[in-house]
Amino acid sequence: MHTDLARRASLLPQLAHARNPGMALDLDWVASVQANTSAIERRAASLPGRRSVKKDWQAAWLCKAVSLIDLTTLSGDDTPGRVQRLCAKARQPVRADLLAALGMEGLTTGAVCVYHEMVEVAVRALEGSSIPVAAVSTGFPAGLSSYRTRLAEIGDSVAAGAAEIDIVISRRHVLTGNWQALYDETAEMRAACGAAHMKTILATGELGSLRNVARASLVCMMAGADFIKTSTGKESVNATLPVSLVMIRALRDYHARTAFRIGYKPAGGISKAKDALVYLSLMKDELGHPWLQPDLFRFGASSLLGDIERQLEHHLTGAYSAANRHPIG
Numbered sequence: 001m002h003t004d005l006a007r008r009a010s011l012l013p014q015l016a017h018a019r020n021p022g023m024a025l026d027l028d029w030v031a032s033v034q035a036n037t038s039a040i041e042r043r044a045a046s047l048p049g050r051r052s053v054k055k056d057w058q059a060a061w062l063c064k065a066v067s068l069i070d071l072t073t074l075s076g077d078d079t080p081g082r083v084q085r086l087c088a089k090a091r092q093p094v095r096a097d098l099l100a101a102l103g104m105e106g107l108t109t110g111a112v113c114v115y116h117e118m119v120e121v122a123v124r125a126l127e128g129s130s131i132p133v134a135a136v137s138t139g140f141p142a143g144l145s146s147y148r149t150r151l152a153e154i155g156d157s158v159a160a161g162a163a164e165i166d167i168v169i170s171r172r173h174v175l176t177g178n179w180q181a182l183y184d185e186t187a188e189m190r191a192a193c194g195a196a197h198m199k200t201i202l203a204t205g206e207l208g209s210l211r212n213v214a215r216a217s218l219v220c221m222m223a224g225a226d227f228i229k230t231s232t233g234k235e236s237v238n239a240t241l242p243v244s245l246v247m248i249r250a251l252r253d254y255h256a257r258t259a260f261r262i263g264y265k266p267a268g269g270i271s272k273a274k275d276a277l278v279y280l281s282l283m284k285d286e287l288g289h290p291w292l293q294p295d296l297f298r299f300g301a302s303s304l305l306g307d308i309e310r311q312l313e314h315h316l317t318g319a320y321s322a323a324n325r326h327p328i329g
């Protein structure tokens, strides 16, 4: 890997951080959390208009974004063949000639994310790489199957080789303010994950208010979440900048109080390279450099990679290729 571009993209090895052990549920802290919706919306609206990075720096940041993608397929018509193609794309996310010209050989996505039935296929297809497989779990996307089934699903995906488990929370516990129930379920799910890292999907589009998003984020971190994730990609509203500001500030508060860093995964509807750059600059501004590594940040995305590859090609050649030349990702 070319050291200068890799340095700009911050892809050189970083120090690992300690895993969140969780803490007792602190209801006073949860009750004290507020969200000033109009201030948050104003700040979010100003983000896309800010001056963006250009030229080599932009290429470096786009490579960085690639390294942070949970390359995802979550469709009812997923097949082993589709998952194998996706895994090949995760191993080599950008055309070899483009990677060579950028000096970024060896670049991979952060993970591959699939349904349980596809975990073994993905694990086999990624053998010999260090790309983890993430499984969506616990009755994804609605989270309304029996509690026993949801817990068992986690164990099954871990046994099949998933190193990361994306659980969905019970939205009703948030909507009814039953923080104890949310905490207990999430803590038990974290225990079921064992060594696998747990991302808690809040399904923010279904939580009713930004204050609920802030409180649910906090409760999930108290229960031991390794990541908080916005959405399943199946809600009518998925990742947004206002929701991201709220969740990112919850991460900052949790870190300030406990010294533990929890990861962030915006997911659903992020399909443009320019949007990815806005998210990265938001992370850098609000949380700083440590949160721009794959252990603390991921994009959950099924179609972002294709647009990033087109932008990298444009950066190198001055021309865009047709989107159908980048069929996967």
Ligand SMILES: O=C[C@H](O)COP(=O)(O)O
Pocket (backbone or CB within 6 Å): 072, 074, 113, 231, 232, 233, 234, 267, 268, 269, 270, 300, 301, 302, 303, 304
């Ligand atoms: O977790 C990932 C999401 O399901 C992906 O959503 P997307 O297909 O809108 O990119």
